[in-house]
Amino acid sequence: MVSSPDGRLAPADTVTVYGGSGPSSVDLDSVRWAAALVTGAADDLRAAAVHCLGVSGDLVVPGAGRAEAAWWLPAEAVAEAVARARALEAAAQDVARRLIASADRCDLLGWRLLRAAGLYDEAESTAERVVGALVTAGAFGVGAAFGGLGWAGLAGVGALGGAGAAGQAAGGALTGGASQAATGQLGAAAARGLAPFSDEAVTGLGAGVALAQPGPAQGRSGVTGGAGVLAHVARELPVLxxxxxxxxxxxxxxxxxxxxxxxxxxxxxxxxxxxxxxxxxxxxxxxxxxxxxxxxxxxxxxxxxxxxxxxxxxxxxxxxxxxxxxxxxxxxxxxxxxxxxxxxxxxxxxxxxxxxxxxxxxxxxxxxxxxxxxxxxxxxxxxxxxxxxxxxxxxxxxxxxxxxxxxxxxxxxxxxxxxxxxxxxxxxxxxxxxxxxxxxxxxxxxxxxxxxxxxxxxxxxxxxxxxxxxxxxxxxxxxxxxxxxxxxxxxxxxxxxxxxxxxxxxxxxx
Structure with a gap:
């Protein structure tokens, strides 16, 4: 498969690596400069392809369509000249195709270099940032509300993850009958759409629970504090x-x-x-x-x-x-x-x-x-x-x-x-x-x-x-x-x- 900036990616191109030694220490400006050079090379290759196609159109085939123009040449010579001219025309067109293919590869390489440099991460859209902030704020409200309800509310927060995992593990058994396929499709679409914001959701939920229950959170905020509260619930409730x-x-x-x-x-x-x-x-x-x-x-x-x-x-x-x-x-x-x-x-x-x-x-x-x-x-x-x-x-x-x-x-x-x-x-x-x-x-x-x-x-x-x-x-x-x-x-x-x-x-x- 071939990756495209406008479509889905080959599986290998969905991989991103963070940390380690080597490429991560390279100056990102140099990577971006290399991407610009490769993209420029792609433009030059396409220009060369246009010239090749132009040359193929300018070739003159002796006697082609005008037999009287080559009356003084032997028939064998005319046939040979025609064959050579057509071979040159085909070669020029083949070179043009190869140049265009190389230009496409250069474009893809330039795009991959930009992605490797982290430009796509840095260019996160304003809409995504807004959604992330809203998810964090909403989850914070849920965590604070449940935490404020005391033991019952905290048990509810703890059950959220377990219920989701149980529902996934059970497949479509809980949806039942003819609605199973539709529910599965809706669930899959929701999972894909919400996955990028799951870290914001956890951050907000944990912070809300920790704020509502500062004692069990032991003065810690965020996810660590919220998890501490839930751990306290899991240890203290006899049923758990x-x-x-x-x-x-x-x-x-x-x-x-x-x-x-x-x-x-x-x-x-x-x-x-x-x-x-x-x-x-x-x-x-x-x-x-x-x-x-x-x-x-x-x-x-x-x-x-x-x-x-x-x-x-x-x-x-x-x-x-x-x-x-x-x-x-x-x-x-x-x-x-x-x-x-x-x-x-x-x-x-x-x-x-x-x-x-x-x-x-x-x-x-x-x-x-x-x-x-x-x-x-x-x-x-x-x-x-x-x-x-x-x-x-x-x-x-x-x-x-x-x-x-x-x-x-x-x-x-x-x-x-x-x-x-x-x-x-x-x-x-x-x-x-x-x-x-x-x-x-x-x-x-x-x-x-x-x-x-x-x-x-x-x-x-x-x-x-x-x-x-x-x-x-x-x-x-x-x-x-x-x-x-x-x-x-x-x-x-x-x-x-x-x-x-x-x-x-x-x-x-x-």
Whole structure:
């Protein structure tokens, strides 16, 4: 497929990269100047094509249409001259076509250079800014109103996300009958239209809740304060849970999985970041038959005897507080920066696995799993106890977390999944350092039918497979920022001897 500034884009052209080293440090004025030069070259090529077409029209074919004009030439010579003239005419027209094609490619290159320089982001329309401000203000009002209603109102705010996720997961079951298709189309259109403003909505909602409940917010404002209030509700209401953060981890055997076998990849290392990420699907009960709350710790031994580790952490498996810590309560605790059960469980798994202090550990997490991994890596003292080799998150709101310098970090996001915006930040607002790269893909702008379908479903847009495709496209583009950080992380994911331990994580207070 070919990208066009006026139409939908080839899937690879929906990828935008932030952070890392390399192109991001280039002077943007130089990039814009290069775009202007390439665009000028396109104009010159089209002018040359016009001249070629003019030359082809000026060619004189001896004897063509006037046999008497060439009576003095042998018939064979006339035929040869006519053939040569027509060949020259065809060649001139072919050159003209090639010049026009080259001009089109130069135009596209110039457009891509401008996009790479961030001109489209900088040229955000006034209408979009106004809509974003209105969404923030409206969500703030909703958050303040619900927060002002006390426990019942706060429970309602907390239910908003869970209800949306449940509705998406249920597909069209809730719409029923003949209206299902129409409702699905309306829902898809709404998802595509509202996705770019989901970060503003979360920002306003969180700020409103925090303002209405300053006590549980502990004096913090914005999304962090609002999440703190919701975490307080989740812990204090008896019907939802309790204030206990105790967790335990239990080793799992093949008999604990639905089909009586552990995932086939358990004895092999991952050959790439994408392969490691794709394995997380096996840790979800619906996809891989693993018990709820399962995480995996893989031990890899290289040909030189060096040991490294990979930790795979799936996402939320229950909107309401559950017997395991991969639930909605942990989600809001992580966003609030509070103590949580998921990070505690992963730390227990690391201890039980016998990870040594000098052995590299790579964390790969999806959704809640990505937030938990980023929170652990960013936590004071953790990097002193463990040698963090890399961090990969997919569909995780991790913008406020500061990862240690020197640790390669790769974030994968799509606006349509909304989950990545639960910190109130878009992908462009994530920290940008030489070690930290964010890859974001706009599914709704893609010419791919699969991408377009996913853009209208939070579940599909948030799926592990969607984020793996985003990574594959980014690497296929050859962007040095992506290939460099993915290469650094990927070098630790394989080994000659491999074993995997699966852990069930559970809360001890339920």
């Amino acid at each position: 849970g309790n204030d206990d953060h105790g967790v335990r981890v239990t080793r799992l055997g093949a008999e604990d999985f639905a089909d009586g076998t552990v995932p086939a990849w358990s004895r092999t290392g991952a050959r790439s970041v994408g392969e490691a990420l794709s394995r997380i699907d096996s840790l979800y009960p619906q996809q891989g038959g693993a018990p709820a709350g399962t995480v995996a710790v893989q031990r890899l031994t290289g040909s030189d005897g060096a040991v490294s580790w990979t930790v795979l952490i799936p996402g939320t498996q229950s909107a309401l507080p559950a017997e395991h810590p991969l639930d909605g309560r942990t989600d809001v605790e992580l966003v609030a920066g509070q103590a949580d059960g998921a990070t505690a469980a992963v730390e227990r798994a690391l201890v039980d696995s016998g990870v040594g202090p000098g052995e590299p550990v790579t964390f790969v997490g999806h959704s809640l799993g990505g937030i938990a991994a980023a929170a652990l890596v960013s936590r004071a003292g953790f990097a002193e106890r463990y040698r963090v080799a890399g961090l990969v998150t997919a569909g995780s709101p991790t913008g406020p977390l500061a990862t240690p310098p020197g640790v390669p970090v790769l974030h994968l996001e799509t606006p349509e999944e909304i989950v990545s915006h639960a910190d109130g930040r878009s992908a462009s607002e994530n920290p940008r350092t030489p070690d930290r790269v964010t890859v974001v893909r706009s599914l709704r702008d893609s010419a791919s039918a699969a991408d377009r379908a996913a853009s209208g479903s939070v579940v599909q847009a948030h799926a592990v497979t969607t984020h793996v495709r985003t990574l594959d496209l980014a690497i296929g583009l050859g962007d040095p920022r992506v290939t460099e950080v993915a290469g650094r992380i990927g070098s630790r994911l394989d080994g000659t001897a491999v074993s995997t331990t699966f852990y069930r994580t559970e809360r001890t207070g339920r």
